[in-house]
Amino acid sequence: MLNKDGIISLAELAPLIPSESRLKKGPVAMAECIQDIPCDPCVLACPRHAITMKAGITDQPHLDQAVCNGCTLCVASCPGLAIFVVNMAHAPRSATVTLPYEMLPVPKEGEVVAALDRSGKTVCEAKVLKVMKSKVYDRTLTITIEIPKDLAMSVRAIRAGVKVGRK
Template identity: 45%
Template sequence: MMKQWKKTGVASMDEVEKILPSRERRAKGGYVVIECFENIPCDPCHSACPFEAILPFENINDLPKVDYNKCTGCGICVPLCPGLAIFVVNEAASEDTALIAIPYELLPIPKKGDKVDGLDREGKVVCEATVHKVIPGRNKTTTVWLSVPKQFAQIVRHFK
C-alpha cells in the first residue's frame, strides 16, 4: 500500500507516530520531530546538533534518526533544515498547553504574544495559538515557538 505522504504530500498521523519518541520521553520535555519521509541527499540536521542527538548518516540519502536520550529540545536544528521538516515539541510546557517550534520564512514575522491560527499539515485551521517567542535565524529562517492547546501538539505545524 502506498504511503499517504507519497499520494498527498501530507503525512498521516500513523506515519508521524512512527517517528515520535516514547510517551515517557515526550512527558520529560522538549524533543525534536523530524518529519522527513523521503530519501534525499541531505544531512545538515546532523551537523547542526551540538548534542549529537541526530545520528550520523551511513548514506547521505538516509532518513534522519534521533537519539532521544541526547535530544534536549533546544531547537538549533529547526531553522537549518532546507525542507522545513524539523520541529520541536514540548508537551511538558504546562498542564494545558504544549510549545511547538516551527521554521518560518514569511513576512511579516510575528511578535511574542500575537494570537494566530494554528494550522495542520494540510493548512487547515485547527486551533488558536499564541506566539511564545521568536528566534531570528542566521539563514533567513526564523524559529517561531507557538503555545497551543496540548491536544494539538502533534497536529499544528504552521500558522497564519
C-alpha cells in the first residue's frame, strides 16, 4: 500500500496502466500520482493538453492516452518525480522507460546501470539510451533506459556508478 510503505500497490497502479492497444502504438506517459495534492506543472508542460485536472489544482492528473504521444516533456516538469514514459513498441524484446534523475553520478549514454523497481530492489540491468539536459528542466535530467519488456511496468529508478552483475 502506497500510504504504508511508499510503494504503489498493483490495485492502485491498475487504473494508471495504459491499455494494451495504446501500449502497442508507442511511447505513452504514466502519471503515478494518486493523491489530491496542490500541484499542477504537468498540466502546463504538455504541449498537446493531454493532462488535465478537472476539479482544480488539488485534483489528480488525468492523462488522455489517446492524446499523449509520449514526448517526455512532462517527466522533468513533475516536482514529485512521479511521471514516467513507457515505450513497449521500442523493440521485440525490450522496452524503454524514461524517468527523471537528480542524483550523481550522471550516467553516460550507452552505459549500463542498475535498474530498480518501486521498492528500490535491483531487478535487472539497463542500458542508458538518452540523457536529456535542458535549462527548462532546471537540473532535473530525463533519462531513457532500455530494459526487458516484462519489466517495463516495474522499473522506475536507476542507480549509476555501481557494478551491475549479469543475471
